[in-house]
Amino acid sequence: MIEGVSRVAVIGAGLMGHGIAQVFAGGGLAVSVYDPAPAALAALRDRIRGNLRDLGEDEAAADRVTPCAELAEAVRDADFVVEAALESLPVKRELFAAIEAACPPGAILASNTSVIPITRIMEGLGDRARALGTHWWNPPFLVPLVEVIGTEWTSPEAVARTMALHRALGKVPVHVKRDVPGFVGNRLQHALWREAISLVENDICDAETVDLVVKNSFGRRLGVLGPIENADLVGTDLTLAIHQTVLGAIESRPAPSPYLERLVAEGRLGMKSGEGFRRWTPEQQAALRRDIVIELKRARNNDARRAKGTDGNDDHGDGPADG
Numbered sequence: 605m606i607e608g609v610s611r612v613a614v615i616g617a618g619l620m621g622h623g624i625a626q627v628f629a630g631g632g633l634a635v636s637v638y639d640p641a642p643a644a645l646a647a648l649r650d651r652i653r654g655n656l657r658d659l660g661e662d663e664a665a666a667d668r669v670t671p672c673a674e675l676a677e678a679v680r681d682a683d684f685v686v687e688a689a690l691e692s693l694p695v696k697r698e699l700f701a702a703i704e705a706a707c708p709p710g711a712i713l714a715s716n717t718s719v720i721p722i723t724r725i726m727e728g729l730g731d732r733a734r735a736l737g738t739h740w741w742n743p744p745f746l747v748p749l750v751e752v753i754g755t756e757w758t759s760p761e762a763v764a765r766t767m768a769l770h771r772a773l774g775k776v777p778v779h780v781k782r783d784v785p786g787f788v789g790n791r792l793q794h795a796l797w798r799e800a801i802s803l804v805e806n807d808i809c810d811a812e813t814v815d816l817v818v819k820n821s822f823g824r825r826l827g828v829l830g831p832i833e834n835a836d837l838v839g840t841d842l843t844l845a846i847h848q849t850v851l852g853a854i855e856s857r858p859a860p861s862p863y864l865e866r867l868v869a870e871g872r873l874g875m876k877s878g879e880g881f882r883r884w885t886p887e888q889q890a891a892l893r894r895d896i897v898i899e900l901k902r903a904r905n906n907d908a909r910r911a912k913g914t915d916g917n918d919d920h921g922d923g924p925a926d927g
């Protein structure tokens with residue numbers, strides 16, 4: 605049992621659901637997973653076993669995961685329910701009504717929606733104090749962050765228990781105090797993407813250059829140096845001076861870029877159509893996907909070494925981060 609939770613229900617056994625189930629099972633909890641697609645349920649344990657094997661972790665965790673063909677069966681004894689089904693408001697509202705009707709009164713109810721306001725998903729519930737968002741990042745077993753989003757009705761106790769539960773599982777939970785579109789992570793990410801697209805749209809540089817700049821400059825530091833830390837590191841006075849010059853010049857359009865809309869209209873949908881902003885051969889796509897996993901595993905191993913105090917890093921250089 606962790607923080608009063610011994611049984612978890614995960615709703616949806618897709619990309620996110622199976623990975624979230626894996627994290628809870630890895631923490632020793634019993635996990636029931638509901639999905640209406642028989643193929644998703646049939647593949648569930650093998651998918652988790654494959655991930656665990658690849659990570660060099662104990663595959664026995666997969667045995668703590670039980671596929672369920674009925675929603676009510678999955679949530680009946682659950683202390684914590686997390687929904688990772690389709691990104692559709694009607695589907696999520698209907699699911700939570702059914703979950704509330706079948707789960708124990710004390711269970712916490714969470715949605716892993718990417719962008720739908722938690723308020724809209726949960727507003728029809730009888731007990732909205734126990735409902736919140738937990739926004740995981742893909743893949744859930746390699747990316748540490750879980751944003752815990754409260755609505756105006758969510759009780760502080762439900763937030764505190766959810767934070768403690770995810771922390772005990774080795775995740776990095778953060779409390780998002782207001783239910784705003786994009787929560788925190790996607791607001792930051794898409795502020796950067798808006799400017800990235802604008803630079804290409806306005807022919808200030810080409811698409812390859814945008815990615816080269818990010819990956820070979822501040823992107824290198826982002827894993828250890830957040831933007832607010834960086835502003836304090838260089839000084840708020842320098843940050844202010846930079847903003848006085850730059851902010852008026854960067855993109856502030858409150859809508860998607862027409863350049864992006866044109867790509868979509870022309871069927872240039874990115875890797876799935878072979879071309880988006882850039883052209884992608886199948887080999888280039890595979891190489892990029894492989895590099896992402898290698899990098900995420902390296903970061904995870906570094907975190908583990910740091911936590912144990914065995915990272916062997918005796919380099920205390922004071923290199924500036926003022927770029």
Ligand SMILES: NC(=O)c1ccc[n+]([C@@H]2O[C@H](COP(=O)([O-])OP(=O)(O)OC[C@H]3O[C@@H](n4cnc5c(N)ncnc54)[C@H](O)[C@@H]3O)[C@@H](O)[C@H]2O)c1
Pocket residue numbers: 615616617618619620621638639640641644687688689690691692695699716717718719739740741742
């Ligand atoms: N993919 C990501 O990177 C990511 C990241 C964070 C959040 N999310 C969110 O997580 C949720 C799941 O995304 P995903 O990428 O795992 O999608 P997915 O398509 O891989 O999986 C969705 C699963 O939901 C199942 N499903 C369909 N109808 C259902 C129902 N009524 N009840 C229960 N299950 C149902 C499907 O059979 C499928 O297995 C979405 O809300 C998505 O926006 C996705």
